[in-house]
Amino acid sequence: MTEPTPVAAPRRAALAPAAPGHLSADIVARARELIALYPEPRSALIPLCHLAQEQDGWLTPEAMVDIAGLVGVTPGEVLGTASFYDMLHTEPVGRYVVAVCTNIACLLGGAAELLEHAEHSLGVGSGGTTADGTVTLEEAECLADCDRAPCVQVNHRYVGAQTPESFDRLIGELRSGARDTEIPPHGTLIRVRRTGGLAADPAAVAEERRAAAQARAAREAAADGGGA
Amino acid sequence: MAITDPPKIVTSRLGYDDSHTLERYLATGGYEGLRAALARTPEEVAAEVDAASLLGRGGAGFPAGRKWSMLRKNPVTYLVVNGDESEPATFKDHLLVERDPHQLVEGVVIAAYALQVTRVFIFLRGEFALGLERVQAALNDAYAHGAVGRDIFGSGFSVDVVVHPGAGAYICGEETALLESLEGKRGFPRIKPPFFPAAIGLYGDPTVVNNVETMSNLPWIMTNGGAAFAALGGGRSTGTRLFALAGHVANPGVFELEMVKTTFDDLINAPVLGGGIPHGRGLKAFIPGGVSAPWFGPDQIDLPLGQDEVAEAGSMLGSGSVVVMDDHTCAVRAAWRITKFFSRESCGQCTPCREGSGWLERIMERIERGDGREQDLDLLMDACDNISPGVAWPPQQTTICVLGPSIPSSISSAITMFRDEFLVHIKEGGCPYD
Numbered sequence: 001m002t003e004p005t006p007v008a009a010p011r012r013a014a015l016a017p018a019a020p021g022h023l024s025a026d027i028v029a030r031a032r033e034l035i036a037l038y039p040e041p042r043s044a045l046i047p048l049c050h051l052a053q054e055q056d057g058w059l060t061p062e063a064m065v066d067i068a069g070l071v072g073v074t075p076g077e078v079l080g081t082a083s084f085y086d087m088l089h090t091e092p093v094g095r096y097v098v099a100v101c102t103n104i105a106c107l108l109g110g111a112a113e114l115l116e117h118a119e120h121s122l123g124v125g126s127g128g129t130t131a132d133g134t135v136t137l138e139e140a141e142c143l144a145d146c147d148r149a150p151c152v153q154v155n156h157r158y159v160g161a162q163t164p165e166s167f168d169r170l171i172g173e174l175r176s177g178a179r180d181t182e183i184p185p186h187g188t189l190i191r192v193r194r195t196g197g198l199a200a201d202p203a204a205v206a207e208e209r210r211a212a213a214q215a216r217a218a219r220e221a222a223a224d225g226g227g228a
Numbered sequence: 229m230a231i232t233d234p235p236k237i238v239t240s241r242l243g244y245d246d247s248h249t250l251e252r253y254l255a256t257g258g259y260e261g262l263r264a265a266l267a268r269t270p271e272e273v274a275a276e277v278d279a280a281s282l283l284g285r286g287g288a289g290f291p292a293g294r295k296w297s298m299l300r301k302n303p304v305t306y307l308v309v310n311g312d313e314s315e316p317a318t319f320k321d322h323l324l325v326e327r328d329p330h331q332l333v334e335g336v337v338i339a340a341y342a343l344q345v346t347r348v349f350i351f352l353r354g355e356f357a358l359g360l361e362r363v364q365a366a367l368n369d370a371y372a373h374g375a376v377g378r379d380i381f382g383s384g385f386s387v388d389v390v391v392h393p394g395a396g397a398y399i400c401g402e403e404t405a406l407l408e409s410l411e412g413k414r415g416f417p418r419i420k421p422p423f424f425p426a427a428i429g430l431y432g433d434p435t436v437v438n439n440v441e442t443m444s445n446l447p448w449i450m451t452n453g454g455a456a457f458a459a460l461g462g463g464r465s466t467g468t469r470l471f472a473l474a475g476h477v478a479n480p481g482v483f484e485l486e487m488v489k490t491t492f493d494d495l496i497n498a499p500v501l502g503g504g505i506p507h508g509r510g511l512k513a514f515i516p517g518g519v520s521a522p523w524f525g526p527d528q529i530d531l532p533l534g535q536d537e538v539a540e541a542g543s544m545l546g547s548g549s550v551v552v553m554d555d556h557t558c559a560v561r562a563a564w565r566i567t568k569f570f571s572r573e574s575c576g577q578c579t580p581c582r583e584g585s586g587w588l589e590r591i592m593e594r595i596e597r598g599d600g601r602e603q604d605l606d607l608l609m610d611a612c613d614n615i616s617p618g619v620a621w622p623p624q625q626t627t628i629c630v631l632g633p634s635i636p637s638s639i640s641s642a643i644t645m646f647r648d649e650f651l652v653h654i655k656e657g658g659c660p661y662d
Contacts, residue, residue, distance in 0.1 A: 037390045039347070040431055045412030046395045050354070071412065084414040084575075086396030087354045104519055104551055105317040105474035107565050141398060141569055142316035143355055146474035146549075147481045156357040188357045188393055195368040199377035200346040200386040208305045208346065212433040215302055219427075 022062035027051050031070050041071040049088050054187025058089040094129040096174050099140035101151040109149030117164040134175055157183045231494050234460050234486040237448045237468050242327050248362050250369040253330035259375050261447030265338045266383040273342040279454030281466040286310055286439030287547040289535045298426050304343045305433035311352040311440040314398040315518040318549035320470035320482050321440040325359035329366035335443035338450055340387040347388055351406055354394040364391050398573035402629050403437040416577050417629035462488035465534040469548055476554035478503030488534035496552055509554040517546025519566045520634030522621050523641035542621050558661040559649050563642035564592035570635045580615040581632035587611050598658035612636035
């Protein structure tokens with residue numbers, strides 16, 4: 001029998017920065033309000049990624065370092081989580097992300113033809129960004145607006161069913177800024193504000209969680225006893 | 229069968245442009261169900277929902293009352309509302325969160341009271357930017373109105389409701405993946421049984437997960453009684469349900485219909501509903517409950533819209549979405565696109581799903597392109613069999629969650645119903661519909 005190798009102390013404490021250096025004071029203040037809504041800070045990781053995209057348009061490495069510090073994980077864990085999700089862009093995207101759904105209902109409504117037109121018209125393939133940095137084209141999965149097929153979203157705002165002609169008009173209006181009121185820049189929370197914090201007694205929540213942990217421990221102890 | 233004229237339970241306000249505001253909500257009986265609930269004990273409220281026999285509207289169709297009663301023995305810590313609507317061609321929750329967010333909030337507080345939880349998370353699909361705004365605005369107003377927060381309507385009951393945005397991943401509609409995502413992690417479904425969220429849920433604590441539409445039914449049930457709800461529909465499928473109709477119909481949309489009393493034929497062809505297939509074309513096939521469901525053909529159009537009735541016929545009512553394909557639709561192309569979706573959305577944990585979906589997608593794509601081989605049909609079924617042994621319905625499972633066994637549905641349906649069409653693609657070296 002050899003002695004087990006001592007486990008090194010977790011490195012995350014050393015990696016976490018003392019204070020966010022990239023995200024703006026306003027974003028950090030909103031981030032702290034969001035974190036306060038959850039029993040565990042890490043739950044705010046994805047909402048914070050949305051806030052970072054609001055500021056930068058995409059999820060920059062610098063923002064991920066700040067988010068890691070705010071929720072108490074490593075920057076690698078932020079990237080490892082964010083890279084799972086379609087809405088979180090770990091590479092730069094255009095000012096407008098134009099998502100064309102080609103899933104079944106939209107396919108039946110001519111979405112493949114619309115996407116082909118969009119690729120020709122914009123001169124980029126799906127996933128590409130126009131040279132002027134205005135538009136990133138995405139082939140999307142179902143966006144839950146199937147009675148208006150083929151369905152298109154711009155920065156996650158529904159713009160209704162599109163034909164090739166109306167699509168070109170839409171792009172023109174985006175470029176001229178004519179749709180700026182209706183379609184804000186990035187960040188699905190950009191117009192979401194909670195006006196108050198939590199009102200229920202936090203001690204009650206803590207008590208419930210303590211009781212649940214106790215019940216779980218009792219159940220596990222019973223299961224261990226039964227298996228022996 | 230006929231189209232009945234049931235009360236509008238969850239869509240009663242949708243005729244108003246301002247249906248999302250507190251003013252309209254209060255003017256149309258809003259928060260009366262919550263007041264009725266708070267006047268009774270939590271057990272009585274749960275019993276009322278039990279009496280309604282409300283089946284969960286998310287897709288699995290588990291009775292909501294029973295889901296709650298499984299928990300009444302132990303204290304529940306969290307209620308989580310699943311608003312991650314991503315099943316292709318399903319767009320009913322989209323409507324409910326944007327157009328009647330107060331109804332959702334009221335339902336949520338009623339459920340929280342019945343379960344005696346003090347913290348609720350409403351997980352909304354990140355792509356619902358307007359929905360997120362509307363539900364948060366409704367919550368802000370509801371807090372100010374005293375319907376959420378501390379000492380609701382002077383009852384002594386307090387609950388906080390938090391809106392949580394997703395970030396684009398179909399798998400997060402699966403309840404354990406949703407909980408992982410809510411914990412700030414990749415949306416990997418958890419292994420279960422033995423422990424379902426009711427035992428080990430959010431942060432390892434007992435958690436109830438219910439769908440948006442399920443919650444939205446609760447105000448009406450509290451106001452009108454569970455018996456009135458159970459009097460609608462038939463068999464186990466009580467009440468009304470939202471059906472999202474899309475594809476080749478004249479009038480696609482979301483329709484609230486009495487379960488069982490209405491048929492697929494009514495939904496697709498009635499002038500006041502789907503309005504039939506346009507351009508004088510015929511029906512080729514329809515998908516009765518989301519793209520995870522096996523397809524039906526014209527022979528099954530007289531089936532009633534009931535959970536058990538559809539299950540007995542070999543498919544599922546699932547998420548309540550119905551996709552209609554006319555006789556000019558290429559079955560290979562349709563099944564290929566659905567397979568591509570599953571391949572993109574597989575979370576990657578389980579080999580049969582991760583590898584199988586990509587493999588199936590590539591074979592389907594080459595058949596559609598005209599480069600398929602006759603053996604490909606057997607190869608497809610063999611790969612499907614590796615994901616879901618027997619390729620039967622209800623499916624066997626080799627994976628952690630049901631995404632895997634959902635993959636074979638469209639392929640095996642298309643091959644069974646339209647084998648000749650595959651062979652034409654292969655023999656002629658291309659798609660006959662191009």
